[in-house]
Amino acid sequence: MGRISIAYIHEGKWPPGSVDIHIIQKSLRKAVFVAILLIPFACIFLSLKEISATLILWRFQLSGLLVILLLLLWNPVHKESVIIMPAFGVQLETHYTSGRIIRRFIPASEILKPVLLECVTPVTCYWSLSLLVRGKEELVLVFKELHPPMKMLLPVWKALCASIDNKEGPDTCGEGEGG
Secondary structure (H helix, E strand, C coil): CCCCEEEEEEECCCCCCCCEEEEEEEECHHHHHHHHHHHHHHHHHHCCCCCCHHHHHHHHHHHHHHHHHHHHHHCCEEEEEEEEECCCEEEEEEEECCCCEEEEEEEHHHEEEEEEEEEECCCCEEEEEEEEECCCCCCEECCCCCCCCHHHHHHHHHHHHHHCCCCCCHHHCCCCCCC
């Protein structure tokens, strides 16, 4: 099937230094388009009987709807966003296709450092943005479900570094991480 594309949106509607919003959004257009084209043709060519034109059209529609439904059930996350409020902290949001939204707030005083990590699995390799939080043994993933590429993670990481009051200073936030 087609690749699920990911879009990056940076909303800068607020006064400078007050709120910084970064959104990673999943787009199924390519995947749905390819699936709608490929699956009906596979059904037609695998069928041994002669088929009427009406039945072919119904197969196109039903298989397209089935593919869209499967794509939505397979990964129900529509978008993930990071809202950076330098004076208060960071709010992480996960938006599901069902309309459900899960929000997590991390106070600025608890965030020690944002970290870019390379994650390697037996099947794939991707970059991840995490927060090192005071009092927690594990890193807090910024984007739990979607795995955006490095070019989308970098502006979010830089904004997080700029918003956090590090004792070392703003220039040392990125040393040794992310290449």
